[in-house]
Amino acid sequence: MNDATHTAGYSLGGTIHLAPRGFEEQLEHEVRRELEDSDPEAARRVWTHGRLVFAPGPYRPMAWAQNSWLDPWRIPFDSINEGARALKAIQRNWCLTSIAEHRRAALIAGALPPVKGRPIRFGESPPASPLGGWTLWDRNTIIAAPRTTSPFPEGEVRFVEDKAGPPNRAYLKLWDVFTRFGISPGPGEHCLDLGASPGGWTWVLAELGCRVTAVDRSPLASPLMDNPLVEFRSGSAFGVDPRHVAEEYGHVDWLVWDVACYPKRLLTWVQRWLEHGPACAMVCTVKFQGETDAESAAAFKAIPGSRLVHLTHNKHELTWIRRAGGVPFP
Numbered sequence: 001m002n003d004a005t006h007t008a009g010y011s012l013g014g015t016i017h018l019a020p021r022g023f024e025e026q027l028e029h030e031v032r033r034e035l036e037d038s039d040p041e042a043a044r045r046v047w048t049h050g051r052l053v054f055a056p057g058p059y060r061p062m063a064w065a066q067n068s069w070l071d072p073w074r075i076p077f078d079s080i081n082e083g084a085r086a087l088k089a090i091q092r093n094w095c096l097t098s099i100a101e102h103r104r105a106a107l108i109a110g111a112l113p114p115v116k117g118r119p120i121r122f123g124e125s126p127p128a129s130p131l132g133g134w135t136l137w138d139r140n141t142i143i144a145a146p147r148t149t150s151p152f153p154e155g156e157v158r159f160v161e162d163k164a165g166p167p168n169r170a171y172l173k174l175w176d177v178f179t180r181f182g183i184s185p186g187p188g189e190h191c192l193d194l195g196a197s198p199g200g201w202t203w204v205l206a207e208l209g210c211r212v213t214a215v216d217r218s219p220l221a222s223p224l225m226d227n228p229l230v231e232f233r234s235g236s237a238f239g240v241d242p243r244h245v246a247e248e249y250g251h252v253d254w255l256v257w258d259v260a261c262y263p264k265r266l267l268t269w270v271q272r273w274l275e276h277g278p279a280c281a282m283v284c285t286v287k288f289q290g291e292t293d294a295e296s297a298a299a300f301k302a303i304p305g306s307r308l309v310h311l312t313h314n315k316h317e318l319t320w321i322r323r324a325g326g327v328p329f330p
């Protein structure tokens with residue numbers, strides 16, 4: 001923040017997390033739960049404003065946040081021009097999350113440089129310029145943070161979709177992981193895709209030139225069954241024993257998992273894999289059935305060197321990611 005802003009407003013001393021639509025409760029619960037464990041006084045100062053949840057204190061990643069506003073400020077203003085000027089004085093690029101005073105917020109947004117937010121092609125780098133987040137708290141108060149954790153508007157990773165190649169839209173989740181974290185398997189690497197049918201993820205991996213062993217009870221969509229890079233094995237994902245995986249499947253570079261099962265069952269399976277299996281990169285969808293199992297989610301999040309996120313195309317589910325060998329994410 002520059003001097004003009006320092007004199008015009010004040011720091012809230014925390015982070016504002018933005019919930020995906022429909023998952024506001026999950027985000028608030030996660031924020032409160034984490035703070036109650038580490039800083040009960042801060043937990044009492046949590047507030048929500050629509051989809052925004054304020055967490056006092058240092059930044060802590062939240063799985064249910066699609067974007068996080070770092071060090072937000074409260075900026076009082078009188079006119080629309082004054083509001084737009086205050087934001088422009090801080091930096092160029094701002095993305096509005098409209099919660100209150102929608103018309104006034106839209107008029108201020110109209111006076112700011114437009115945020116493009118066009119869908120990207122898979123493989124293209126994410127936008128490089130920082131993107132701030134802002135909202136109107138009330139008629140005369142802007143809440144704004146010049147830095148957020150995502151370069152995408154409101155943290156939503158949108159792609160130019162491929163309507164011809166993949167058999168379903170699940171491929172967008174894997175594209176999101178690879179784009180967001182800047183990691184992906186390379187040509188010739190061996191990927192084990194558990195719960196692979198009809199094959200959206202297998203398609204992504206084969207398109208990257210990987211060899212894919214796809215395990216499911218149901219076959220893949222027909223073009224994938226004939227793809228020379230893909231070997232389909234009919235069977236249960238739970239039958240893949242991490243202790244014997246090398247003999248049965250050879251060296252595995254990436255393990256991806258998209259099987260619908262209770263999070264506790266997946267957690268046990270993952271812990272077993274981490275103890276006995278190869279130290280490959282892992283991407284697993286943690287699917288909730290009915291109630292969100294916050295306890296299992298917290299246990300996934302606590303696995304060292306891993307990340308738990310709600311991807312743009314995740315529904316009532318989170319995605320757990322671990323790099324090969326548990327190398328921490330930057």
Ligand SMILES: C[S@@+](CC[C@H](N)C(=O)[O-])C[C@H]1O[C@@H](n2cnc3c(N)ncnc32)[C@H](O)[C@@H]1O
Nearest residue numbers: 170195196197198199200201216217236237258
């Ligand atoms: C959400 S779909 C996977 C979608 C897939 N990732 C894609 O991109 O097309 C879940 C799959 O898990 C499979 N499945 C469920 N239980 C399984 C099990 N115990 N072992 C293997 N596959 C299982 C289902 O047959 C289903 O095809």
